[in-house]
Amino acid sequence: MSKKILIDxxxxxxxxxxxxxxxxxxxxxxxxxxxxxxxxxxxxxxxLAKKIPFILPRCDVFHATHQDSPYIPSRKKTKVILxxxxxxxxLEHNDPFFHDRYKKMLQAKINRANVVTFISQFTKNEVExxxxxxxxxxxxxxxxxxxxxENQVPAIAPxxxxxxxxxxxxxKKNFHVxxxxxxxxxxxxxIILAGTTYHSYAKEMLSKITAQGLASRFIxxxxxxxxxxxxxxxxxxAFIFPSLFEGFxxxxxEAMSLGLPLFISNQTSLPEIGGDDAFYFENFEPTHxxxxxxxxxxxxxxxxxSRLIQRAQMFDWGKAAKSYLEIYNRL
Numbered sequence: 001m002s003k004k005i006l007i008d009x010x011x012x013x014x015x016x017x018x019x020x021x022x023x024x025x026x027x028x029x030x031x032x033x034x035x036x037x038x039x040x041x042x043x044x045x046x047x048l049a050k051k052i053p054f055i056l057p058r059c060d061v062f063h064a065t066h067q068d069s070p071y072i073p074s075r076k077k078t079k080v081i082l083x084x085x086x087x088x089x090x091l092e093h094n095d096p097f098f099h100d101r102y103k104k105m106l107q108a109k110i111n112r113a114n115v116v117t118f119i120s121q122f123t124k125n126e127v128e129x130x131x132x133x134x135x136x137x138x139x140x141x142x143x144x145x146x147x148x149x150e151n152q153v154p155a156i157a158p159x160x161x162x163x164x165x166x167x168x169x170x171x172k173k174n175f176h177v178x179x180x181x182x183x184x185x186x187x188x189x190x191i192i193l194a195g196t197t198y199h200s201y202a203k204e205m206l207s208k209i210t211a212q213g214l215a216s217r218f219i220x221x222x223x224x225x226x227x228x229x230x231x232x233x234x235x236x237x238a239f240i241f242p243s244l245f246e247g248f249x250x251x252x253x254e255a256m257s258l259g260l261p262l263f264i265s266n267q268t269s270l271p272e273i274g275g276d277d278a279f280y281f282e283n284f285e286p287t288h289x290x291x292x293x294x295x296x297x298x299x300x301x302x303x304x305x306s307r308l309i310q311r312a313q314m315f316d317w318g319k320a321a322k323s324y325l326e327i328y329n330r331l
Contacts, residue, residue: 002036005328006059008069009039016196016223017168018250019066019085025146026065029321035328040071061331063324064113067106079331081324082113083141086247086268087126092172107131115327117141119248122269141324143248144317145257151234152227156219158190163263164236165251166194166229169202169220172245174265176205177284182218184290190217191240192232194224233258238297241265242284249273257312259305263293275311277304 009027011019030037062073063081089102110116115137118124124140167173175193182191197220209218239255241264249270255262262278264270279296281289
């Protein structure tokens with residue numbers, strides 16, 4: 001009798017978030033597999049989900065695709081793979097009660113899992129500091145890069161030199177430091193920042209940008225298509241990413257694949273992804289950031305560009321999907 005493998009793809013419903021991208025890209029490759037895969041996307045069963053949100057169909061193998069998934073099988077015979085992306089929740093909250101509750105929740109999931117996977121060595125190391133892995137099988141599986149073949153000229157297409165960044169505009173991304181940084185740069189430079197702007201942090205940034213007379217040089221373009229994203233990557237002078245909390249840092253890998261100069265934070269997983277040919281901010285004081293940028297853009301060479309493109313081949317959704325499929329098959 002064929003075994004049933006169930007994969008939690010609930011986050012695929014949010015295509016502009018990192019977890020949504022993770023689920024969507026893996027599904028593209030999973031759809032080509034001969035394994036008996038089924039996908040758990042609760043909004044297909046909205047009536048059931050509203051009444052019993054945590055019930056799962058019977059399965060032999062279940063993949064919880066992120067650490068906050070509420071869907072863990074109650075059937076003891078079901079083998080479980082748990083993927084941990086980051087511990088951002090602990091970094092973003094100072095409430096001891098929240099920390100205690102979150103740690104108990106995640107430890108229980110680790111205890112239930114047969115295999116725990118991580119999207120970076122950094123995340124694995126951080127989890128090992130806080131949680132007991134109890135001798136579990138652990139595997140690091142890097143995320144991949146997927147940039148479409150065609151670009152699309154966006155509605156806002158700068159003609160001069162511009163720096164590009166992308167991500168959900170939240171405090172953990174630290175994008176606000178780019179405002180004072182931009183004031184330190186020659187006026188020929190502008191910044192294009194793409195990403196959802198629903199959070200109050202984005203609105204605060206917009207107010208500050210306007211108040212400081214930078215509205216024509218610092219532009220928040222909102223969510224963009226894959227084609228527009230590729231156009232920005234291809235036409236930007238450099239990619240800039242001052243994020244404080246990353247389990248992987250997919251935009252860094254994407255920009256790297258096109259050979260863009262990378263100016264990124266030295267925090268969390270980013271040095272692991274960026275490697276030796278990225279330029280790193282050791283702090284976010286505007287003068288320091290300016291000096292790192294101007295020195296780096298001067299030093300950037302065709303050799304560095306080639307090495308970045310070569311390094312980006314480490315990050316491949318096909319390879320990632322194959323690794324997960326091998327775990328499913330083995331379990």
